[in-house]
Amino acid sequence: MLMHQGLGLETFNDLPRRKAVHALYECCCSHTWASRIADARPFRSHAELFARADAELDELSDADIDYLASTHRPVGKTCAGMDVATQSVFIDACRMYIERFGYGYIVCSATLDSAGEDPREVLVDLGHRLDNSHETERKVMREELAKVNRIRIERVLGPEEGWPPF
Structure with missing residues (x-):
């Protein structure tokens, strides 16, 4: 917070x-x-x-x-909407991601929200990202970090048009 x-x-x-x-x-x-x-x-x-x-x-x-990547919590809350079999695959894919790239899978919560009601969309994204080269994935990870930063800066600033009068 x-x-x-x-x-x-x-x-x-x-x-x-x-x-x-x-x-x-x-x-x-x-x-x-x-x-x-x-x-x-x-x-x-x-x-x-x-x-x-x-x-x-x-x-x-x-x-x-x-x-910065080490300061982000794992995307574990995504598992809450997954069935047990999908959770297991997601957890294994996260482990594979860490083994492959050396840092945890980072995805902006806005990306998670836009994935729709089906949390398996995140698993699909993770699967695609596992196919990335190290260079490409670092770029994608930086883009996700930038999205997170923008959301947090928006919270610090509040709405651009200002708060409505009471």
């Missing part, structure tokens, strides 16, 4: 650097990433902030990305 939620872009831009870095660190668990984005303020729009966040994520070293 994020400590900083619904700040609004203007308030975020006005935060002291230390607090901005803290709010961003909650989104990504990278001090380097958070510092670079905090130092790039002010942002004129959410889209500008998201673009900078994506660009800074692309600039992180593989070691930094490996650390």
Whole structure:
């Protein structure tokens, strides 16, 4: 859970650097990433902030990305909607993924939600990703991390149009 939620872009831009870095660190668990984005303020729009966040994520070293991957919880909650046989296959596929790539399968929760009611869609995605080369999968994993970051930044900022008046 994020400590900083619904700040609004203007308030975020006005935060002291230390607090901005803290709010961003909650989104990504990278001090380097958070510092670079905090130092790039002010942002004129959410889209500008998201673009900078994506660009800074692309600039992180593989070691930094490996650390970020290690901070993500396994996708185990997906198993809740699976029958026992599918759960078993999913768990085995996750193990194979770790053995193949050296880090856990990372998928953005929005991707899980868009997979529809059938959690086996995630198993299909995992199966396809197991066929990726290491280079391709690192790119896909970075894209999933970027999606997660955007969702978390959205929570920090709140809606772009602001909160409705009470």
